[in-house]
Structure formats: C-alpha cells, structure tokens
Amino acid sequence: MQVRTVLLVPLIALAAACTPRQPPAPRPTIFIPAAPVEDNAEMASRALMSWEEGVVLGRQARWGEASEAYRRAAELDPGEVRYHMALADALLQGGREWESADALMAGIRAEEAKPNPNHRVLGVDYERLIRLLTRLNRLDEARTARARQEHHRRLRDAAPPRE
Structure with a gap:
C-alpha cells in the first residue's frame, strides 16, 4: 500500500501542474470619481502660502x-523663479549643496523660459551656479553653465536698457 501512495502523490501533483489554468474571474468595475482638478489660481495661491x-521658517x-x-x-508653481531660488538658498544653508545646485538650475531654467528673461539677473545666477558646480566637482555642468552665461551676457549687452 505504501508504494502505491508514494507513486500516486507525485502523479497527482504533476497532473495538477500540467492542467491548463483558467483565467481569473474578472473583477467588478468600481467607479471612483476623479478628484476635482485645482485651477491655476488655487494652485498659485497654495504655492504662495507655502x-x-x-x-x-528661514528667518528662524x-x-x-x-x-x-x-x-x-516650486512643485505647485514650477514657473515661479523665486520659489526655486528660495529652495536653492535654503538647501545651501542646510548644507545640501548638491540639491541646491539642482534647484538653482531649475530656477534658471524657469527664468529662461519666460517670454522676456532678465539676462542681467541670469548672468549673476549662472555665476552662483558655476561656483557651486565647480565646488561639487560637476565640471561638465559648470562648463555648460559658463557657455550659457556668456550667451546671456551677449544678449544683455545687445538689449536696450530696462526701465
């Protein structure tokens, strides 16, 4: 009797493994209403409050x-330059230089994306970025930033004075 039981158990397991599986029963569809989309004014207001x-907190x-x-x-209103610059300064004060450089780059990109960017300010911001990237040994990025800074200096010199 034991021989039959020993042979029968592996055969049952093999048969179960070779039997084609049925697809799982479809799950019932549950309707979840979409969260209300915030309008730009509300997001800008929340960004300003943050x-x-x-x-x-910085003053403290x-x-x-x-x-x-x-x-x-900055996440709520990524086009607002001052949010990125404030983030860069706070990170730098907190000793998080690598993240500060990234935030500073995001602020520069936001200023460059404006229809009429301030090339004078961009030249100064790029100088800060170049110094920080050089200190972090991110030399390829520093060279790229130097080239962008020169570009903005040429545009600054060619543009009529701002009022």
Whole structure:
C-alpha cells in the first residue's frame, strides 16, 4: 500500500501542474470619481502660502522645514523663479549643496523660459551656479553653465536698457 501512495502523490501533483489554468474571474468595475482638478489660481495661491511659510521658517533658521515648504511651492508653481531660488538658498544653508545646485538650475531654467528673461539677473545666477558646480566637482555642468552665461551676457549687452 505504501508504494502505491508514494507513486500516486507525485502523479497527482504533476497532473495538477500540467492542467491548463483558467483565467481569473474578472473583477467588478468600481467607479471612483476623479478628484476635482485645482485651477491655476488655487494652485498659485497654495504655492504662495507655502513660500511664505518657508520665509518664516528661514528667518528662524529652520532650513530643513523651510526647504520643504519651498519645494512644495516650486512643485505647485514650477514657473515661479523665486520659489526655486528660495529652495536653492535654503538647501545651501542646510548644507545640501548638491540639491541646491539642482534647484538653482531649475530656477534658471524657469527664468529662461519666460517670454522676456532678465539676462542681467541670469548672468549673476549662472555665476552662483558655476561656483557651486565647480565646488561639487560637476565640471561638465559648470562648463555648460559658463557657455550659457556668456550667451546671456551677449544678449544683455545687445538689449536696450530696462526701465
């Protein structure tokens, strides 16, 4: 009797493994209403509130919390240059230089994306970025930033004075 049982158990397992499986039963469709989409004005308002919170925290030298508030503001309104620049400053004050360089680059890109960027300010911002990238040994990015800085200096010199 034992011989038959020993042979029968592996055969049953083999048969079960070779039997084609049925596809799982379809799950019932559950309707989940979409979250209401925030309009741009509401997002801009929330971004401004986060930025103001970051300013208060920065004045208290609470750089970690300030950087999180500035990061929220920059995520809510990525086209606003001051949010990225404030984030870069808070990260730099908190000793997070690598992230600060990235935030500074994002702020520069936001300024460059404007219809009429301020080339004078971009020249200064690029200088800060070049120094930071050089200190971090991100030399290829520093060279690229130097070329972009020269481009903006040429545009600054060619443009009529701003009022």
